[in-house]
Amino acid sequence: MSVTFVSPALEKFEELDWPVRTDENWRFGSWKEANLSGLETVGTGTSGDLPEPLKGFDRLVFANRDLVSGSSDGAELVEGSFGPTSRLGSSKHAALHAAKSKHTLHIRSGTDLSLELIYFVSGEGLFLPGVVIEAEAGANIRVVKRFISIDDSAAVVVTATDVRTAENSKITCLVTQELNRNSKLIRFSDSTLEASSNAKLAVVHTGAKWVREETYSTVSGSDAKSEILSVTLPDTGQEYDQRTFQHHGARNTFSDLLFKNTLFGKATTIFSGLIFVDEGAHGTDAYQTCRNLMMTDECEAHSMPGLEINADDVKCSHGSTSSRVSDEEIFYLMARGITAKDARSLVAQGFSIEAIERLEDEQLETLAVEVVARKFAIVE
Amino acid sequence: MMNSETATVKKVAFEKDDVGNFSFPESHKFDAGYGLTKDTVDYISKVKDEPAWVNEFRHKALKTFESKPMPTNWATRDLENIDFDAIRYYLSDGAQPKRSWDEVPPEVLETFDRLGVPEQERAFLAGVEAQYDSEAAYSNVKEALADEGVIFVTCAEGLKEHEEIFRPWFGKVIPTGDNKFSALNSAVMSGGSFIYIPPGVKVKHPLQAYFRINSENFGQFERTLIIADEGSEVMYMEGCTAPKFETATLHSAVVELVAMKGAKIQYVTVQNWSSNVFNLVTKRGLAHEDAEIRWIDCNIGSRLTMKYPGVVMKGDRARGEVISIALANDGQHQDTGAKMIHAANNTTSNVISKSISVGEGRSTYRGQVHIPKHLKGCKNNTECDALLISTNSRTDTYPAISVKGNQHVTQHEASVSQVSEEMLFYMQQRGLSETQAMSLAVNGFINDLVEEFPMEYSVELKRLIDLEMEGSVG
Numbered sequence: 001m002s003v004t005f006v007s008p009a010l011e012k013f014e015e016l017d018w019p020v021r022t023d024e025n026w027r028f029g030s031w032k033e034a035n036l037s038g039l040e041t042v043g044t045g046t047s048g049d050l051p052e053p054l055k056g057f058d059r060l061v062f063a064n065r066d067l068v069s070g071s072s073d074g075a076e077l078v079e080g081s082f083g084p085t086s087r088l089g090s091s092k093h094a095a096l097h098a099a100k101s102k103h104t105l106h107i108r109s110g111t112d113l114s115l116e117l118i119y120f121v122s123g124e125g126l127f128l129p130g131v132v133i134e135a136e137a138g139a140n141i142r143v144v145k146r147f148i149s150i151d152d153s154a155a156v157v158v159t160a161t162d163v164r165t166a167e168n169s170k171i172t173c174l175v176t177q178e179l180n181r182n183s184k185l186i187r188f189s190d191s192t193l194e195a196s197s198n199a200k201l202a203v204v205h206t207g208a209k210w211v212r213e214e215t216y217s218t219v220s221g222s223d224a225k226s227e228i229l230s231v232t233l234p235d236t237g238q239e240y241d242q243r244t245f246q247h248h249g250a251r252n253t254f255s256d257l258l259f260k261n262t263l264f265g266k267a268t269t270i271f272s273g274l275i276f277v278d279e280g281a282h283g284t285d286a287y288q289t290c291r292n293l294m295m296t297d298e299c300e301a302h303s304m305p306g307l308e309i310n311a312d313d314v315k316c317s318h319g320s321t322s323s324r325v326s327d328e329e330i331f332y333l334m335a336r337g338i339t340a341k342d343a344r345s346l347v348a349q350g351f352s353i354e355a356i357e358r359l360e361d362e363q364l365e366t367l368a369v370e371v372v373a374r375k376f377a378i379v380e
Numbered sequence: 381m382m383n384s385e386t387a388t389v390k391k392v393a394f395e396k397d398d399v400g401n402f403s404f405p406e407s408h409k410f411d412a413g414y415g416l417t418k419d420t421v422d423y424i425s426k427v428k429d430e431p432a433w434v435n436e437f438r439h440k441a442l443k444t445f446e447s448k449p450m451p452t453n454w455a456t457r458d459l460e461n462i463d464f465d466a467i468r469y470y471l472s473d474g475a476q477p478k479r480s481w482d483e484v485p486p487e488v489l490e491t492f493d494r495l496g497v498p499e500q501e502r503a504f505l506a507g508v509e510a511q512y513d514s515e516a517a518y519s520n521v522k523e524a525l526a527d528e529g530v531i532f533v534t535c536a537e538g539l540k541e542h543e544e545i546f547r548p549w550f551g552k553v554i555p556t557g558d559n560k561f562s563a564l565n566s567a568v569m570s571g572g573s574f575i576y577i578p579p580g581v582k583v584k585h586p587l588q589a590y591f592r593i594n595s596e597n598f599g600q601f602e603r604t605l606i607i608a609d610e611g612s613e614v615m616y617m618e619g620c621t622a623p624k625f626e627t628a629t630l631h632s633a634v635v636e637l638v639a640m641k642g643a644k645i646q647y648v649t650v651q652n653w654s655s656n657v658f659n660l661v662t663k664r665g666l667a668h669e670d671a672e673i674r675w676i677d678c679n680i681g682s683r684l685t686m687k688y689p690g691v692v693m694k695g696d697r698a699r700g701e702v703i704s705i706a707l708a709n710d711g712q713h714q715d716t717g718a719k720m721i722h723a724a725n726n727t728t729s730n731v732i733s734k735s736i737s738v739g740e741g742r743s744t745y746r747g748q749v750h751i752p753k754h755l756k757g758c759k760n761n762t763e764c765d766a767l768l769i770s771t772n773s774r775t776d777t778y779p780a781i782s783v784k785g786n787q788h789v790t791q792h793e794a795s796v797s798q799v800s801e802e803m804l805f806y807m808q809q810r811g812l813s814e815t816q817a818m819s820l821a822v823n824g825f826i827n828d829l830v831e832e833f834p835m836e837y838s839v840e841l842k843r844l845i846d847l848e849m850e851g852s853v854g
Binding site for chain 1: 453466518539652687719754756766767768771772773774775776778779780781782783784785788789790791792793795796797798843
């Protein structure tokens with residue numbers, strides 16, 4: 001007689017359905033790409049060439065699911081997934097993570113901590129990393145997280161991060177996604193901010209063929225400030241689908257979102273954002289901006305900037321634009337002896353850097369600019 | 381503070397509804413009864429003595445209506461409260477409208493008299509149609525215009541007597557299957573206008589339609605088609621009221637506009653249904669080369685309004701515009717917006733929406749801008765501003781902008797704010813009461829849009845808004 005034990009997480013995963021066309025959270029999105037049925041988790045991987053280390057940062061290196069080198073006083077591996085929740089459409093994927101992720105990296109500090117995480121991805125199949133970053137009162141944590149492919153296999157990365165800031169703490173996190181063009185990434189980025197804390201969460205996407213990213217930020221303490229930044233540079237054969245939610249659950253809270261997409265070739269981007277202000281969350285200050293820079297006549301950008309406001313004493317705004325590099329700017333640079341091609345590239349890189357500068361952290365900014373420049377070197 | 385505020389808002393809501401809050405006993409020669417079946421459709425076709433193709437069109441639409449789910453995957457669940465079996469789909473005294481007010485039955489005449497329609501017709505209108513429940517009671521256009529070839533008749537007359545102009549465009553701008561409610565309208569449509577403006581004719585004074593619901597549990601499904609031929613111009617205005625019944629009433633219209641090369645159509649709506657009406661309307665215009673279509677829309681009444689006027693810019697350099705004012709008070713949800721479909725080069729569209737939420741009112745902006753592949757020089761500008769008056773007021777914004785290619789410029793901006801304490805304080809310092817100050821601030825907020833309405837309407841609008849604002853300072 002055999003008894004099969006099914007965990008509640010696995011049961012939930014099996015109960016849920018993959019996204020379908022009529023799902024409002026998947027409007028304009030490639031819901032078919034999201035169907036991961038039949039995929040097995042990846043086995044052990046190999047390590048690649050390590051990038052130059054960041055000065056003053058502890059470094060942990062992962063090859064697929066295994067930690068292969070490095071250690072930090074502020075981080076430990078805990079068995080199993082922390083169980084991400086998805087409220088923006090990919091609950092099946094969140095359940096998948098909860099059911100099958102091997103371990104969670106738990107980062108916690110009450111003082112200053114700088115940590116660099118390198119994820120080398122290789123082989124075909126599912127890879128499900130998870131990270132919890134917890135800043136205790138008064139702490140200042142900086143985290144850099146890089147996803148780097150070391151072969152051309154079609155990997156599927158479903159990754160979840162949960163950021164929690166206690167009173168008067170600060171977390172700055174930069175994620176760079178440099179996967180190969182056959183891979184997919186589904187990313188959950190959740191954050192909860194207590195009073196007078198600050199979180200700056202930035203992401204740079206240059207790789208992968210398809211990315212779905214769900215960012216959910218809850219500002220639940222007064223005078224807390226949540227900043228969400230994104231720079232993407234998709235090219236032909238790449239589609240980035242980003243959904244965001246800025247949730248204001250307390251008085252006098254602040255959030256600011258800035259997404260900058262530069263689209264090359266036949267690239268597609270989708271942005272859907274919502275600022276949600278709870279009843280009674282007066283004194284909310286919330287902003288949301290998505291800008292698309294269209295570099296070719298074949299790229300395509302969809303923007304759905306949304307607001308749901310249930311309190312009257314608020315300042316909220318959103319803006320969304322799609323346009324190309326203006327002729328005047330090109331002309332100005334050409335008049336100074338720069339070729340048209342270089343001028344376009346220069347203006348476009350400046351466009352991305354505007355978001356990167358908001359990190360206000362020289363080391364992180366330098367890294368982000370490098371990743372952006374590498375993509376420009378390929379596309380232009 | 382809260383209690384007195386709620387009381388005043390209620391009083392104001394009552395006064396506002398009072399304009400149209402009266403009804404006469406029903407006396408219908410033709411009544412399709414409650415509920416919607418194939419027989420209802422056949423009954424309407426028979427009463428209206430319609431050609432076979434129209435009856436066939438209705439039956440097909442009924443099937444589409446039945447097969448489509450309620451769009452509650454994105455829209456409010458309040459839609460589920462509509463009981464299609466408890467609605468009467470056709471009530472009339474006969475399908476032939478009168479050409480003179482003298483021939484209109486006395487209670488109908490009194491209705492429109494109280495609403496000021498005949499008076500306005502004398503004062504500044506080029507033509508009027510007045511619809512009472514399912515059919516137009518009165519329809520007339522100034523002789524001089526008729527001599528120039530302007531056609532302004534009911535939709536039923538249009539499809540029978542002007543089939544050669546009517547049929548090629550009917551159902552082409554808004555296909556039956558566009559959404560559940562356009563299908564419903566196509567199945568049971570009755571009333572509405574057909575307008576044709578011949579090439580080069582510029583109609584100086586507006587044409588007006590007035591829609592009145594008099595009977596309880598009644599659904600009004602008028603259908604309007606306006607064709608402005610090459611280089612012509614027309615302004616069309618519609619107004620509407622209903623008495624406040626205990627039960628919910630449904631109004632589901634379809635309005636199609638066709639502006640041929642270089643033509644210009646302006647469509648003005650002042651919607652002041654009583655706050656038990658579900659107002660679910662599909663409106664869209666097709667603009668050919670160099671043509672311009674403007675929707676000027678004001679929503680003050682109804683329980684739930686869902687209306688997203690659209691322009692399909694099919695010809696080069698066509699222009700589309702939506703100017704929208706919405707005011708949501710207690711128990712109201714104004715879900716309005718705009719749809720701009722760019723389908724040719726160098727087309728431009730502009731959307732300006734301003735909403736005000738008072739008490740527990742909820743206003744929503746929903747927009748769509750679409751610029752497909754291989755076009756160049758398209759421009760869209762969208763601005764939506766929301767003003768929240770009370771602590772429990774609510775506002776949402778859900779735009780969707782799709783752009784393909786780098787030859788275009790689109791920009792979207794939205795903001796939410798309240799009337800600042802400083803502003804109110806400043807005005808009170810100068811001797812205005814708090815209410816006057818609030819009214820002034822709100823009127824200032826929408827002033828530039830109110831000016832887009834014809835003068836007679838903008839005066840009325842300001843008055844209605846003053847009434848809504850009375851004592852609602854929270």
